Amino acid sequence: MPVSAPTPAEIATLHQRATEAAQNSYSPYSRFRVGAAILLHPDDSQEGAIVAGTNVENASYRLTCCAEQAAIAAAVTLYGPAIRIRAVAVVNLNGAASMPCGACRQTILEFADPETPVFYPSANGETVAATLAELLPAAFRLTPK
Numbered sequence: 249m250p251v252s253a254p255t256p257a258e259i260a261t262l263h264q265r266a267t268e269a270a271q272n273s274y275s276p277y278s279r280f281r282v283g284a285a286i287l288l289h290p291d292d293s294q295e296g297a298i299v300a301g302t303n304v305e306n307a308s309y310r311l312t313c314c315a316e317q318a319a320i321a322a323a324v325t326l327y328g329p330a331i332r333i334r335a336v337a338v339v340n341l342n343g344a345a346s347m348p349c350g351a352c353r354q355t356i357l358e359f360a361d362p363e364t365p366v367f368y369p370s371a372n373g374e375t376v377a378a379t380l381a382e383l384l385p386a387a388f389r390l391t392p393k
């Protein structure tokens with residue numbers, strides 16, 4: 249499926265939805281409030297549908313769910329297993345850099361293409377755009393014989 253680049257309006261809405269989701273962050277341990285929003289291909293949902301998620305921590309720290317994974321789980325729940333991701337935005341309310349963690353990069357790849365853009369805040373507060381292939385080169389793919 250060809251990837252159409254997100255419009256400036258779609259990117260702005262992605263950031264807004266991610267920021268709104270971050271307000272609901274359950275992060276009593278790290279106090280790091282993350283929001284993620286994913287833009288879906290129109291074939292899978294309403295035109296320009298956006299689904300957001302936030303991080304949900306746990307007293308058993310490793311059970312924490314990242315914002316990106318929460319957004320993807322919500323999107324599959326809402327629109328089904330055929331969803332494809334056109335763009336991702338990650339934000340945090342801490343004024344810090346936050347690129348998707350390694351596990352989230354692999355999770356995004358499951359539903360996206362290598363050229364899918366991911367927007368995230370850099371250390372100086374500016375939003376950076378990188379493709380998934382740049383963030384996750386030599387990604388794992390299951391190719392059983």
Ligand code: THU
Pocket residue numbers: 275278280282302303304305312313314315316347348349352
């Ligand atoms: N976190 C995310 O939500 N997404 C990432 O890609 C990296 C980390 C969350 C998990 C945890 O609640 C907090 O940030 C600190 O690691």
